[in-house]
Amino acid sequence: MRIADLDGKRVAIWGFGREGRAAITAIRSRLPQLSLTLFCGEAETAAASAFDPLLVVRAQEPDAIALSSFDVVVKSPGISAYKPALVAAQEAGVRVTSGTALWFAERPDARVVAITGTKGKSTTTALLAHLARSLGVRTALAGNIGMPLLELVDASAELWAIEFSSFQTGEAGPVELGVITSLYEEHLDWHGSRERYIADKLKLADASRQLLVNAGQPYLLERTALHPRRRLFGQVEGWHVAGGFVRRGAQPVFDISRLRAPGEHNALNACAALTALDIMGFDALAAAEALASFRPLPHRLQPLGERDGFAWINDSIATTPQATLAALGSLAGKQVTVIVGGHDRGLDWHDFVAAMKAHAPHAIVAQGANGPRIAKALRDAGVAVEEADTLAAAAQRARVITPAGGTILLSPGAPSFDQFHDYAERGRRFAELAGFDGHDITGIDGMGVH
Incomplete structure (x- = not known):
C-alpha cells in the first residue's frame, strides 16, 4: 500500500512518538486534505493538536470497535501487532500498516541492507x-x-543501511540483503512468547533476496538453513575475528585494539558490516581502515571516561543477560563492578548465573525490580552479590566496593521501565551519577543521508 492509496479512506494513526509524527507528516505532504484521526495518550493531546491542527485527536487506547470504524490503521512499532483489539479489527477487514511498510511501497527500487x-x-x-x-x-x-x-521518504541514496527491531521485521521488504546478527529471547511482552519472538525476527529472512547470518550461532544457522542465498560472517573462509585481528580469510586486515568500540563482539559486528559491503559490491578491504574512526554508539559499551579514580562504562542498552555477558567478556582482565537489574520481564538468568559461578567479575550489584530475583539466583549458586533498591544506590555502592583504577559498568541485562522511560534515560542518569553531563552522550553520528 502506497500513501496515495490512502486517498478517500478513513485513516487512523496509532501512536504519537517519532514514528507517528513521521507518518502524519509524510501523509500530509501527499494528501493534505485527507482526514486523519490520531490515537494517543492523554498527556500528548495538546502537542498533537499543535503539531497538526487538522488532526482529530482521541486520547484513548482504541478498542476493536473504535478501530473498526476506519479503513486503514497506521500503527507505530511499539504497538504490538498481537493486541487483541488490533487482531479483531483486522479480522473485521481493517487494513493495518506502518510507516516502514509505507516507505517500502514508496521506494521499491532502493538498495536496502536490512539489519536485525x-x-x-x-x-x-x-x-x-x-x-x-x-x-x-x-x-x-x-x-x-x-x-x-x-x-x-523523498531522500535519495545509493545504499540504505536500515535497522529493524523485531517489531518491524514483518513490515520489511523485499530487501536486497538481510542481516541477522544474533538471536536470543527478548521483548516477550510485545511478542507474547519466545517462539513468536523468534518467528517474527526471522520474517526478515523471508523478505530478503540474500541473507547474511552469524556463523557462531548454531540455532540461527539451523533456522535459516533453507534460505537459498544464505551467506555467513564470522567463519574462517570470510570476514572473522582471530588472533586479535579482523581477518578476511587468512589475511589479517585490522588490529581490533584500534577499535574505539571495545570487545570482540564489536569486532564481529565489524565483520558483519564488511561482509555486507562485499555482498553489495563495494570494496570492503579498502573500507576496513575506517573502522578506526568509528565512534561507539551511545549506551552501547560506551566509555564515559574516568571520574574519582574509576573508569565508567555505560551499556544501558543491554536488556538481556546475554548482552551483559558479552559486555563482561569485552572487559576480561579488568577489575569490574557490574550493575545489573531493572524491569522484570521474566527472562531466564540461568546462563548468566552459571557464567558468574565459573568466572565472576570483581563485584556484582543487583538493583531494580528484578534485582532481588537475580541476587537470590546468584547466592543460591554461591556467587557473592550486593543489592541496592535503585540505580542511584547501586552506583553509590559500586564506588565503595570498586578498587582504585577499577571499572564500574552499567550493563543491566534488563529493560529500564521500573525506574526510567527508556534505556537512554537510564544511561544519561548513570552518566550523571558518575559525574558526567548526561546530555553529552546521546547523539548518534551520521543519521540520515550523507
Missing part, C-alpha cells in the same frame, strides 16, 4: 553506513536506530 538481531544490530547498521561513506558512497542510516524511514 537481538544484539549488535544498531552498531552493525551504523558501522555499515560509516564504512560505505568512507568509500564515497551516498548512504542513508535510518530505521529503528533513531530515524523513521518516512522522514526520508
